[in-house]
Structures are given as structure tokens and as C-alpha cells.
Amino acid sequence: MNTQRRLAWLAFFGAAAVLAWVPGYFFDDTASEGEAIVSPADKAAGAAAKAGEQVVKPADLSLRDLFPSKSWKPAAQLATVTEQPVAVQPVALAPAAPVLPFQFVGRLDDRDDQQVFLQNGEKLYVVRRGDVIDDTYRIEQISATELSLVYLPLHLSQTLSVGSAP
Structure with a gap:
């Protein structure tokens, strides 16, 4: 970078710093500790009060809607709802069989006869087709x-799993 370009940048940053510092030095917006900040509206109200006139302060703009919606339609009327208790009738459930109390223990296959060993707690049952437990x-x-x-x-x-196919 040549010397002329460096000098131009230095002048630019110096001018920017001076412009940033000058308004704070000459135009101090903050009031000193003993003074209160007074708005132009408050000054006008004070002058009117001294003259004996009635003081009317402007409304606070933060409390009113500056852009209210306008419509030609009439306002919607909300319907009233009255709650009435619903009579709930108990649903009759279809009777269901209890869970099978048996556990599969083993199987004995003869050529013409199949026997299955089932356990219910301490009891052991040897059953064939058609048996009643x-x-x-x-x-x-x-x-x-x-x-x-x-x-x-x-x-x-009901069905009970008795293992896989041999």
C-alpha cells in the first residue's frame, strides 16, 4: 500500500472519530443530577397553568390503538352455551374367558396318540384330545x-403355544 492511500485512510478514521465525539461534547442531552427532564408538552402545560388556563395533557399514545380495524359488518354475537349433564349408560362388556392358567411343559408323540404335559401351579396334567380339565x-x-x-x-x-414344528 502506498503512503498516499495510508494517509487517506488515517484521515477518514480520524474524521469519523471526531464526528462521533463532537455531538456528545457540545450537545449533552442528559440533565444534571439536580435538574429534571422536562418535555415540550410539560413546558406548555406549565405556562398555561401560570396564565390560569385549564391544562389539557395529550393522551398517552401507548394506551390507544393507532390503527383500529374498521368493518361494515355488524359485530358477531356469540351464542350462549348451557351445559347439560350427559347420561352415561354403562356399556355391557361381552364376557371373556380368563387367561389360561396352564404352562406348556412337554409333549409325547406316539404314532397314533399325542399327549401334552401342562402345569398349573403345583399340579401337572397329562392331556389328550377330548380330555376335560x-x-x-x-x-x-x-x-x-x-x-x-x-x-x-x-x-x-383359547389357544396355547406348545412349541415349534418338529
Whole structure:
């Protein structure tokens, strides 16, 4: 960079600094500690009060809407709503069979007979197709993966997984 260009930049920044400093030095807008800041409207009100005239202060502009909406339509009337209790009738649920209490323990396959070992708590049951357990469950079908039971009080079918196909 040549000397002439450096000198031009230095003059530019110097002038900018002086312009930034001068208004604060000559035109101090802040009042000293003992003086109160008085707006032109307050000065006019003070002069009118001294002359015995009634003082009317301008309304605060922050409290009123400067651009209110205008419409030719009449204002909408809101409907009144009265709440009435709804009579809720209990929904009758269809009876459902309880969860199967049995756990699959094992299986014994003969050529013509399949037996399944089921456990309910401490009891162990060996069942075949058509057997009834405690007058509650009847064994309908035994397949390679499922055991089909019928809950006798409601005649509802249920299935129990008995492993995968061999």
C-alpha cells in the first residue's frame, strides 16, 4: 500500500472519530443530577397553568390503538352455551374367558396318540384330545405348534403355544 492511500485512510478514521465525539461534547442531552427532564408538552402545560388556563395533557399514545380495524359488518354475537349433564349408560362388556392358567411343559408323540404335559401351579396334567380339565377346560385339538382349549362355562375357544414344528 502506498503512503498516499495510508494517509487517506488515517484521515477518514480520524474524521469519523471526531464526528462521533463532537455531538456528545457540545450537545449533552442528559440533565444534571439536580435538574429534571422536562418535555415540550410539560413546558406548555406549565405556562398555561401560570396564565390560569385549564391544562389539557395529550393522551398517552401507548394506551390507544393507532390503527383500529374498521368493518361494515355488524359485530358477531356469540351464542350462549348451557351445559347439560350427559347420561352415561354403562356399556355391557361381552364376557371373556380368563387367561389360561396352564404352562406348556412337554409333549409325547406316539404314532397314533399325542399327549401334552401342562402345569398349573403345583399340579401337572397329562392331556389328550377330548380330555376335560377340572370341569373347566376341554382339549379340542393338539397340533405341532398349538393346543386348542374350550373354556366350558362360556364356550369360548383359547389357544396355547406348545412349541415349534418338529
